[in-house]
Amino acid sequence: MLVNLCVCLHLFFVLLFRKRSIEMKILPLTIQFENYKSVNRKREYQAVPHLKKDTVNFKGNFLQDAYSNLNTVIDKQILPFINESKLLYKTLVEIQNGINKIISNFSSEEINLMVRKSNYLQPEYNKSLKPYEAFIIRAEKYKQNLNNYNRIKTILSGENYDNDDIKATIQKADVTMAEVNPELIKIKPFTAKYDEIVKNIEDANEKNILANDDKELYQKLIDLKENYAAKVLFYEFKIPLPEALKLVQLTKNVKKELEKPTKSLMHTLKTLEHLQQSADGIVQQINTYKQSKDEIGNFISDYKNKENKFPTPAEVQKAYKALTQKCDDSAQFHTAKLDEYFEKKYNQQNVNIDFIVLDEFLSTQQKTVETLSAKKKEIDQKYIAENNQNVLKELGYGDSLSN
Numbered sequence: 001m002l003v004n005l006c007v008c009l010h011l012f013f014v015l016l017f018r019k020r021s022i023e024m025k026i027l028p029l030t031i032q033f034e035n036y037k038s039v040n041r042k043r044e045y046q047a048v049p050h051l052k053k054d055t056v057n058f059k060g061n062f063l064q065d066a067y068s069n070l071n072t073v074i075d076k077q078i079l080p081f082i083n084e085s086k087l088l089y090k091t092l093v094e095i096q097n098g099i100n101k102i103i104s105n106f107s108s109e110e111i112n113l114m115v116r117k118s119n120y121l122q123p124e125y126n127k128s129l130k131p132y133e134a135f136i137i138r139a140e141k142y143k144q145n146l147n148n149y150n151r152i153k154t155i156l157s158g159e160n161y162d163n164d165d166i167k168a169t170i171q172k173a174d175v176t177m178a179e180v181n182p183e184l185i186k187i188k189p190f191t192a193k194y195d196e197i198v199k200n201i202e203d204a205n206e207k208n209i210l211a212n213d214d215k216e217l218y219q220k221l222i223d224l225k226e227n228y229a230a231k232v233l234f235y236e237f238k239i240p241l242p243e244a245l246k247l248v249q250l251t252k253n254v255k256k257e258l259e260k261p262t263k264s265l266m267h268t269l270k271t272l273e274h275l276q277q278s279a280d281g282i283v284q285q286i287n288t289y290k291q292s293k294d295e296i297g298n299f300i301s302d303y304k305n306k307e308n309k310f311p312t313p314a315e316v317q318k319a320y321k322a323l324t325q326k327c328d329d330s331a332q333f334h335t336a337k338l339d340e341y342f343e344k345k346y347n348q349q350n351v352n353i354d355f356i357v358l359d360e361f362l363s364t365q366q367k368t369v370e371t372l373s374a375k376k377k378e379i380d381q382k383y384i385a386e387n388n389q390n391v392l393k394e395l396g397y398g399d400s401l402s403n
Contacts, residue, residue, distance in 0.1 A: 063258060063265070066272045067251075073279045074251055078244050081286045088296065089241045095303055096232045103229060105313040106221050109320035110210070116324060117205040120331040121198055128335040132194070132342065138358055139191040142184065145365040149177050152372045161379055169375055176368045183358035186351055193341045197334050204330040213323045220311050228303060235296045240285035247278055 119125035123133040153173070156166050211218045254275065257268055311319075345351070 063268055063272065066269070066276070067254060067258060070251060070254075070272060070276050070279060073276075073283065074248060077283055077286065078247060078279065081289075082241065082244050082248070085239050085241055085289070088293075088300075089236070089239050091300055092232055092236050092239070092296070095228075095300065096236065098307075099224060099229050099232060102221070102311060102313055102316065103225055105316050106225075109316060113320060113324055113327065117327060120201050120205070120327075120335075126331070126335065128332065128339070132190070132338065134355060135187060135190050135353070136194060138187060138355070138362065139194060141362050142187075142191070142365075145362060145369060146177070148369045149173065149365070149372070152369060152376060156372060156376060160383065161376065166375060166379075169372060173368045173372060177365060179361070181358070181361045183354050184361060186353050187358065189345055190342065193338060193345075197338050200334045201331050204334070205327065208323060208327045208330060210319060210323060213326065214319045217311055217315065217319050220309070221316070224310050231299060232303075235292070235299060238289050238292050238296065240282050240289065243278070243282050243285070247275060247282060250275055 121129075123129040123136055129136065153170060155161070156170060210221075250271075254268065254271055257263060257271075261268070
């Protein structure tokens with residue numbers, strides 16, 4: 001029994017002398033054992049004694065002293081800081097919300113315009129292109145086939161793929177890809193005109209931007225974003241008000257726990273230690289904040305002086321509405337040229353396209369590209385297998401990984 005008593009006392013003093021230098025009053029403790037059964041005077045036991053859940057009872061001001069130390073820091077340093085900084089912090093938050101509203105509106109309008117510009121070239125969105133959708137789809141498919149063929153042909157021209165089979169396949173593919181298809185010949189003039197119009201629309205889109213259309217407004221937005229949006233967040237982080245408020249609330253919770261315990265002593269002790277560490281950290285942040293207080297005040301004054309000069313969300317929306325209309329007009333202008341060209345070169349000359357024949361030709365081209373891709377894949381897999389086999393032999397594993 002003496003041995004077990006010593007063990008318990010040892011546990012008690014380990015808990016007592018932790019890192020925090022809190023003066024504590026050591027009071028009597030009660031130790032109880034279960035499953036104790038004496039066999040003889042040599043103090044032998046049938047079962048190892050163990051502590052009950054409430055074996056160690058700290059009766060007195062042990063936790064109360066720790067709480068008092070924490071509460072002193074809160075009363076003398078944390079609460080005065082909260083009262084002194086809350087108005088400043090509130091002002092920064094209001095500035096941040098105002099800036100975010102303008103910038104968010106700016107970003108949203110810019111994204112909407114970018115999407116609208118991309119839709120100018122999509123028949124499903126641009127009604128002016130809808131009559132030519134069948135032409136556009138085939139023209140894009142033809143360009144895709146050529147691009148894919150040239151890419152795979154360039155790869156197969158490398159020394160790793162230099163063999164008679166590849167050379168013969170490429171020669172045959174060249175004939176297929178260069179085949180003069182009557183329906184393709186008919187569609188090529190339209191394709192060339194369409195590519196010209198696409199380029200004109202894209203060039204117009206690059207020029208029709210807010211930086212060109214309303215330079216003054218754009219510069220104000222950039223100034224607000226680069227010189228104020230980031231700074232206001234920086235200064236908010238300089239003021240540890242949210243952390244201080246959270247600490248006060250958690251300390252109140254601990255006080256309730258001390259008055260009506262629902263958790264273990266060790267849990268409450270660790271909570272107090274953690275809160276004390278948080279308090280120490282917040283005090284350091286408060287000292288840093290005090291050094292930056294004048295700087296924060298100057299920032300607020302500077303913003304207030306310029307606030308009326310910054311664009312409002314309504315002004316941003318108005319500017320982008322005008323810019324969007326300008327882009328729409330430009331796209332419509334260039335698309336109208338396609339109408340004129342098609343009427344003159346196709347309708348008036350009664351040029352008809354057999355899309356079934358054209359689709360078969362485009363499908364043959366695609367299959368040719370797929371055949372070359374399959375050849376490349378076959379050679380790649382063979383090379384990898386041979387390389388792995390050689391490595392295995394060098395390592396002494398023979399001809400198989402399983403060996």
